[in-house]
Amino acid sequence: MQMNHELLKITDLEVFYTVDDDLVRAVNKVSLTLRDKETLGLVGETGAGKTTLALSILGIVPNPPGKIVAGSVEYQGVDLTKLSDKQLRRYRGKEIAMIFQDPMTSLNPVLTVGEQISEVIKLHNKISLFEASSRAKEMLELVGIQSSRYGDYPHEFSGGMKQRVIIAIALACNPQLLIADEPTTALDVTIQMQVLDLMNKLKTERGSAMLLITHDLGVVAEVCDSVAIMYAGEIVERGSLRDVFEGESHPYKLGLFNSLPDVDSDTERLESIAGLAPNPTKLPDGCKFHPRCKYCTEVCMAKNPELIERETGHFIKCWNIQPVKRGKTV
Amino acid sequence: MVLFKYILKRIFFMIPILFGVVVIIFTLMYVTPGDPALAILGENATPEAIEAIHIKLGLDDPYLVRLTKYFLGVFKGDFGISYRTGRPVFEEIMARYPNTLILTFSSVALGVLIGVTAGIISAVRQYSLLDKLLTSFSLFGVSAPSFWLAMVLVLFFSVKLKWLPATGSYGLKYWVLPVFTLGLQASASIMRMTRSSMLEVIRQDYIRTSKAKGQSNFMTIMRHGFKNAQVPILTIIGIRITNFLAGAVLVETVFSIPGLGAFIISSVNFKDYPVVQGGVLWIALNCIVITLIVDILYCFVDPRIKSAFSKKQKQSTVSSVRQGGS
Amino acid sequence: MEREPQKNTPLQEVWKRFKRNKLALGGFIVLVFLIIVAIFAPYLAPYDYAAQDYTSRLIYPNAQHWFGTDNFGRDIFSRVIFGTRYTLFIGLICTTVAAFFGCGLGLIAAFFSKLDNIIMRVMDVLIGIPAMLMCISIVAALGSNMRNMMIALSVTAMPNFARVMRAQVLTVRDQEFIEAARSIGASNGRIMLKHIVPNSLAPVIVQFTLGVVNAILMSASLSFVGMGVQPPNPEWGLLISAGRAYLRSEWYMCILPGLAIVVTTFALNLLGDGLRDALDPRLKR
Numbered sequence: 001m002q003m004n005h006e007l008l009k010i011t012d013l014e015v016f017y018t019v020d021d022d023l024v025r026a027v028n029k030v031s032l033t034l035r036d037k038e039t040l041g042l043v044g045e046t047g048a049g050k051t052t053l054a055l056s057i058l059g060i061v062p063n064p065p066g067k068i069v070a071g072s073v074e075y076q077g078v079d080l081t082k083l084s085d086k087q088l089r090r091y092r093g094k095e096i097a098m099i100f101q102d103p104m105t106s107l108n109p110v111l112t113v114g115e116q117i118s119e120v121i122k123l124h125n126k127i128s129l130f131e132a133s134s135r136a137k138e139m140l141e142l143v144g145i146q147s148s149r150y151g152d153y154p155h156e157f158s159g160g161m162k163q164r165v166i167i168a169i170a171l172a173c174n175p176q177l178l179i180a181d182e183p184t185t186a187l188d189v190t191i192q193m194q195v196l197d198l199m200n201k202l203k204t205e206r207g208s209a210m211l212l213i214t215h216d217l218g219v220v221a222e223v224c225d226s227v228a229i230m231y232a233g234e235i236v237e238r239g240s241l242r243d244v245f246e247g248e249s250h251p252y253k254l255g256l257f258n259s260l261p262d263v264d265s266d267t268e269r270l271e272s273i274a275g276l277a278p279n280p281t282k283l284p285d286g287c288k289f290h291p292r293c294k295y296c297t298e299v300c301m302a303k304n305p306e307l308i309e310r311e312t313g314h315f316i317k318c319w320n321i322q323p324v325k326r327g328k329t330v
Numbered sequence: 331m332v333l334f335k336y337i338l339k340r341i342f343f344m345i346p347i348l349f350g351v352v353v354i355i356f357t358l359m360y361v362t363p364g365d366p367a368l369a370i371l372g373e374n375a376t377p378e379a380i381e382a383i384h385i386k387l388g389l390d391d392p393y394l395v396r397l398t399k400y401f402l403g404v405f406k407g408d409f410g411i412s413y414r415t416g417r418p419v420f421e422e423i424m425a426r427y428p429n430t431l432i433l434t435f436s437s438v439a440l441g442v443l444i445g446v447t448a449g450i451i452s453a454v455r456q457y458s459l460l461d462k463l464l465t466s467f468s469l470f471g472v473s474a475p476s477f478w479l480a481m482v483l484v485l486f487f488s489v490k491l492k493w494l495p496a497t498g499s500y501g502l503k504y505w506v507l508p509v510f511t512l513g514l515q516a517s518a519s520i521m522r523m524t525r526s527s528m529l530e531v532i533r534q535d536y537i538r539t540s541k542a543k544g545q546s547n548f549m550t551i552m553r554h555g556f557k558n559a560q561v562p563i564l565t566i567i568g569i570r571i572t573n574f575l576a577g578a579v580l581v582e583t584v585f586s587i588p589g590l591g592a593f594i595i596s597s598v599n600f601k602d603y604p605v606v607q608g609g610v611l612w613i614a615l616n617c618i619v620i621t622l623i624v625d626i627l628y629c630f631v632d633p634r635i636k637s638a639f640s641k642k643q644k645q646s647t648v649s650s651v652r653q654g655g656s
Numbered sequence: 657m658e659r660e661p662q663k664n665t666p667l668q669e670v671w672k673r674f675k676r677n678k679l680a681l682g683g684f685i686v687l688v689f690l691i692i693v694a695i696f697a698p699y700l701a702p703y704d705y706a707a708q709d710y711t712s713r714l715i716y717p718n719a720q721h722w723f724g725t726d727n728f729g730r731d732i733f734s735r736v737i738f739g740t741r742y743t744l745f746i747g748l749i750c751t752t753v754a755a756f757f758g759c760g761l762g763l764i765a766a767f768f769s770k771l772d773n774i775i776m777r778v779m780d781v782l783i784g785i786p787a788m789l790m791c792i793s794i795v796a797a798l799g800s801n802m803r804n805m806m807i808a809l810s811v812t813a814m815p816n817f818a819r820v821m822r823a824q825v826l827t828v829r830d831q832e833f834i835e836a837a838r839s840i841g842a843s844n845g846r847i848m849l850k851h852i853v854p855n856s857l858a859p860v861i862v863q864f865t866l867g868v869v870n871a872i873l874m875s876a877s878l879s880f881v882g883m884g885v886q887p888p889n890p891e892w893g894l895l896i897s898a899g900r901a902y903l904r905s906e907w908y909m910c911i912l913p914g915l916a917i918v919v920t921t922f923a924l925n926l927l928g929d930g931l932r933d934a935l936d937p938r939l940k941r
Contacts, residue, residue, distance in 0.1 A: 060541045064457070085547070092544035100542075105535040110557050110632060120543040153633045169543065350781030355793060362797040469929075473869070473921035475876050478896055478914030481903055485911065489904050576786030580877055584900070594789070595881050598796045610793050614785045621784075 006074075007209050008034040008057070008177055013071035015049075015056050022281040026052040028233035029071070031307075034177070039203070039210040041220035041241075043256070044230035045277055050213045051101070053230070054179045056081075057211075058096060059088045075177070094124040097175035099199075101182040103162035107154040113165045114140070114150030117172055124173045139168040143198060160191035164198065171202055178203060178210045184219070196223065217260065221245065226313075229253050232278050232288040235307065239314030248310055249322040251293045287319065295320040332636065333629060340625050344618055351614050356400055359607040360393065366603065370413045387411075409608035414600050419608035423590060427612070430589035433581065434574040436509045441516025442567060448517065449524025449563075453532060454551055464521065471518020477580040480511040484584070508585045512578065516570050523566040527559035534558070560631045568624035572617040673934040680930020686923035694740040701734035705890050714906050724908045726898065732909065735890035736916050742891040743920060746802075746875045750809040751867040757810075758817025759860060763853075765818065766825035776822070779815040787812040791874060795883045802891075805884040809874055813867050820863045824856040858935040865928030869921045876917055892917050 015027035026049045034040050044050050055061045056068050059080060073080045075096065080088060100106045108116060117136035122129065137147035143164040154162055163183060170178060183199065184192040200223050203210050212224060220227055221241070228238040229250065237250040244253070255273035275292035278284060284291055290300040299319050307315040367383040368375060384390050388399065403410065409419035445468075452464045471479075487494045487507060494507050531537070532555055540550040579591025586592075590609055597605040629636040674680060693700060702722075709729035717724040723732035765775040782790070794808035828834065829852060837847050876893030878884035885891035887898065892913045899909025 058542055060538065089544040089546065092542055094544060098542045100535060100539060102535060106539045108536040108540070108554050108558065109634060111553075119545070123544050153637070155634050155637060166539070169539075346777060347780050347784050350777070351784050354781060354785065358793045358797045469922060469925055470918065473925055474918045475873050475880075475893070475896075475914065477877065477880055478910070478917065481896070481900070481910055481914070485903060485907050489907075572786055573788075576788040577877070579788065579792075580880065583881060594792065595883070598792065598883070603796075606793065606796055610785070610789045613789055617786055618784050 005036045006033055007036050007038075007076060008032070008211070009072075009074040010053075010057070011072050011074070013053070013056060013073060014069045015052050015061060016067060016069050017052075017065045018067075019065050019281075024280045025233050025283060026066070026280065027056065028283075030230075030233070030235050032228055032235065032238070034209050034211060036176075037207055037209055038226060039212060039224045041224035041227045042211060042213045042230060043215060043217065043220060043227060045215060047277055047280065048230045049233040050230055051181055054098065054181050054211065054213060057179060058092050058098060059083070059085065060092070090124075093120045093170075093175075094173045095175055096177045096179065097170035097173070099163075099166055099170045099178065099180040099183045102186045103159055103166055104186065106166055107162055109154055112151050112153055113157070114152075117165070117169050120169050121172050136168075136172070139172050140165075142171075142202070143168045159187055160195060163187060163195050167195070167199060167202070171206065171208075174206055175208055178208045179213070180210060181213045182215070183212075185214070185216075217256065229256075232283060233280070234288060234317065235315075236289065236317045237315065238307070239311075243311060243314040246324065247314055248316060248324055250289075250316050250318050251295050251320070251322055252289050254322050255292075255294075287317075295322065336629060336636070337626055340622055344622055348615065348618060351618070352401060352404060352611060353397065355607055355611050355614065356397055359603045360396070362603060364601055365389075366413055366601075404611065409611070410604035412597075412602055412605050414597070414602040414605070419604050422593070422605060423609055423612050426588055426590045426593045429587055430575065430578050430582070430591060432505070433508055433512065433578050433587065433589060434571060436505070437512030437574060438516050438567065438571050440509060440513030441518075441520050441570065443517075444513070445517035445520030446524050446563065449521040450528055450551065450556060452521065452525045453528035456529065465525070468518040468521040468525075471515055472522065474515075475580075476511060476515055476577065477584050479515065480508070480581050480584040483507055483511055504585075508581050508587060511581055512574060516574070519570060520563065520566055524559065524563050527562040528555060531555050531559045561628060561635075564624055564627055564631060568620055571620050575613050575617055575620075670934050674930055677930045677933060679926050680933070683923040683926030683930065686919065687927060690740055690920060690923075691744060693737060694744045697738050697741055701731075701737045703731035703734040705730065705734040705738045706888065707731075714902070716906070717908055717912075723912045724906065726895075726906075726909055727902065732895070732912065735895060736892065736913050739890045739892045739895065739913065739916065742802075742885060742889065743872055743875070743917070746806060746809070747868040747872045750806050750871045750875075751813060751864055753810040754813035754867060755817050755860065755864055758814040759821040761814070762818040762821030762823075763825060766822045766829065772822075775818070779818045782812070782815045783819075787870075787874065788877065791878055792883055795878065800883050800886065802885045802889075805875060805878050808878075809871050812874075813871065816867070817860065817863060820859050821856060824859050825852055828852050828855045861935065862928060862932045865924055865931060869924045869928070872917065872921055872924075 010030060010032040013027055013030045014025070017024040017026055028049075030049075030053060032040070032042075042050050042053070052061060052066070055066075057073050057075075057080065059068075061068065068081050071081070075091065080091065107113065111119075114133060114136050117139055118129065118132040121127070121135050122132040125132070127135075133150065137150055140147045140150065145161060145164055145168075149157075154165070157165065163186075167183075178199075180199065184195050187195060196219060199210075212219070214220060224241055226238070226240050227244040228235050229244070229252065230236070231252050237244060237253050239247065249257075252273070255271070258271045259273065261267075261270055273292055274294075278288060278291070285304075286302050287293070287296075287300045287304055290296045293300065297320060303319075305317050305319050307317045308321070309315050310321065365380070366387065366389060367380040370383060371379055388396060391399075400410070407420055409423070411417070412419055412422055415422065448464050448468070452461045455461050484507060494503060532551075536558075537550060537554055540554045541547075545554075576591070578589055579595055581587070582589040582592040583595070590613065594606055594609040597603075597609070707730060709725070711729065712721070712725050713729045714727055715721055715725045721731050721733060723736060725731055726735075761775050761779070765772040785793075790812050791805065791808040794811065795804050798804040798807070834847060834851060837851055842850075875884055875891070876896070879891050879893035880897045882897070885894055887894055895913035896910040899906070899911075899913070902909050
């Protein structure tokens with residue numbers, strides 16, 4: 001069955017940055033699997049390593065400070081980390097495409113939007129410039145922008161429209177895997193839903209898989225088939241949408257869910273997770289979350305837990321897995 | 331159409347500046363002590379002859395009258411008569427200006443060629459040995475006085491190696507050292523600006539987008555990187571041209587090139603003030619024109635500048651720009 | 657393990673960043689060294705810089721005369737040492753005067769929009785005339801000596817300070833913390849002094865180092881063509897022009913003083929670059 005085909009398989013990936021003699025462990029032994037047409041939500045706070053993970057799939061982690069140190073990223077069976085930059089270029093924009101977080105700065109200000117879309121089309125197809133530009137115009141229409149705006153410059157568009165252009169660029173060559181790094185965070189709330197709907201619609205129409213990076217659990221609930229939760233460079237919980245939202249919990253995930261305001265309940269104070277996100281150059285020993293964890297025990301401070309499979313496909317990385325709690329479902 | 335209006339607007343703004351430049355230069359020469367009549371006739375002139383010259387040149391007229399006369403003269407291309415040779419100042423200027431122009435533009439061209447290339451390489455390979463070498467070299471280039479640099483090169487290529495002649499301006503060989511001297515200086519400052527501009531641009535998100543599309547490194551740097559770095563580079567090229575038009579005098583002196591700068595200096599020594607006045611004014615006017623051209627070129631290089639201007643003109647159509655909605 | 661927030665004043669932060677840049681630090685040390693040389697010149701120079709000795713003319717650099725002697729038998733090394741005084745004096749004084757008046761004008765232009773246009777138009781005119789020519793004109797009008805050259809240098813350096821100060825003040829003035837200060841009742845004068853000026857200093861400081869470099873190069877150039885410091889003073893530009901006739905044989909007469917200029921401006925440029933990076937860390941990495 002198509003659903004079982006593994007599109008992307010990340011195994012024990014480690015990505016470090018060297019900044020001013022400090023070692024930043026951005027991604028620590030992360031393993032993930034994504035199947036055909038599946039939408040995986042990657043959730044975590046700022047600085048948890050989500051963007052670095054996304055960049056390492058494409059092999060565009062900024063090289064002076066950053067480096068993939070260990071592990072593999074298999075796309076359709078091919079380990080991308082072993083390929084040269086030249087070989088990787090054939091995948092970028094074509095098989096795997098990325099949508100970045102800030103639309104205001106992700107477009108080249110001195111080229112027209114049309115040129116920027118045709119660029120990616122022409123890079124991966126042996127067609128004439130004219131043919132590429134007409135395809136680009138089609139993409140513009142597809143994302144809801146009049147094709148007559150082909151010759152306009154990015155600064156002539158609003159934030160939401162810029163993001164649509166970026167979506168057009170990402171989807172222009174029909175990628176199998178779409179990586180969206182917080183695509184709606186920088187947009188107005190009213191626009192967020194529109195853009196998200198557009199992405200979802202296009203993704204489903206074209207049958208692409210999507211890795212959606214976000215910190216918004218609401219978005220995850222709307223769009224994702226499965227979820228992975230990242231903390232301090234590690235995946236601490238992962239499973240299907242239902243399992244993660246309604247099943248057992250990693251204390252961090254529990255904290256995230258509990259801190260969401262609920263219109264129906266009568267709370268006076270919102271719950272928050274105690275403490276601050278750890279300094280990536282000085283990560284704690286044992287379980288990375290233990291300093292902030294309500295359920296911390298001796299073993300948590302000493303040893304970093306492994307990912308334990310609870311039900312089929314539901315993995316939790318904790319010594320004190322929290323049971324199903326009634327009350328908070330999003 | 332928008333472009334045309336932009337150009338007109340810039341020209342319009344230049345006019346008061348031109349006006350001010352003429353006033354300042356004229357006033358400076360006006361307050362210079364010494365009687366021009368004596369300079370023309372010599373020390374032993376008779377009072378009658380002096381008086382005659384005063385009337386002829388209108389030297390006794392009040393300041394404003396003289397200023398206005400000068401102004402009108404400049405408009406017509408009449409910069410006065412040289413005290414030293416009796417020929418029109420404009421003629422004297424034009425006899426020497428082409429040399430200064432050749433020197434200036436060929437050295438800036440050389441500077442752009444070397445400087446931009448080195449700057450881009452340096453920025454892309456930041457922290458590498460090549461970058462450090464190039465950066466130190468460019469720092470040296472902006473620290474060394476041009477006349478000293480000229481002498482070092484003369485010493486090396488002309489005296490020690492005997493490859494190139496040191497003075498004179500006939501034939502291509504004679505131009506090599508002077509152009510090379512100024513070219514090195516120009517490439518130093520252009521390289522610095524290119525490098526810093528590129529470094530800023532490379533950090534931008536749209537560079538990352540380009541790579542994510544599968545674009546090659548080279549094209550990413552050129553099409554997305556360099557194209558965005560051009561504005562400051564253009565600025566410094568303009569500044570260098572104006573610098574050299576004025577400062578070429580030093581190199582002209584060392585290499586005995588009969589350019590306008592050297593002529594102005596010698597005219598100062600001869601107290602030939604109409605020439606000094608005319609020469610300085612002429613170069614200043616040229617520099618203002620260069621600045622204007624650079625301003626206009628900005629529009630071609632960065633569409634945002636053109637838009638910012640046209641937005642002010644077309645307030646009513648701003649809404650149509652936004653009409654696409656979100 | 658929680659992160660402790662760093663508690664350094666902005667000044668300490670800047671100094672810390674500056675210190676990390678070894679080259680800039682080197683530039684700073686060289687500058688200090690030059691200042692010491694200038695101050696203690698009489699004690700450091702082995703000979704009297706004006707003493708002519710016809711028995712020791714045109715001697716190549718050796719143990720007795722580190723930089724050789726010129727055509728009058730004067731020791732060039734001593735002359736270069738004393739020349740340091742001219743260089744630093746001219747560079748620092750002219751730039752300080754220019755900074756004072758320029759920043760003052762820039763501040764006024766930024767605050768009083770009625771005067772803004774006039775002041776900036778005048779600055780534009782001054783900038784419109786290339787500095788070298790402007791200096792030549794001023795010196796031609798007033799007479800070729802050091803004082804007039806310094807006046808000319810100050811005048812030509814002023815507009816850049818005015819521009820920089822005005823631009824920075826306008827930017828700072830629009831920022832929200834000024835609005836905040838005003839909303840709690842701070843007076844205009846207090847805002848200007850306590851908030852705007854300190855935050856506007858960074859580019860002015862950078863411009864200052866550039867200005868000193870420029871002043872030094874210009875004064876050497878003007879003296880070289882006879883329109884600045886007059887002989888027999890041991891200004892470095894003058895030393896170079898004096899040695900010009902002897903370039904083919906006694907090359908050390910012009911090359912070595914020129915090297916002194918290069919070392920000075922090189923150090924100042926390093927210092928300026930380092931200051932700029934330390935004051936605006938965005939640009940560094």
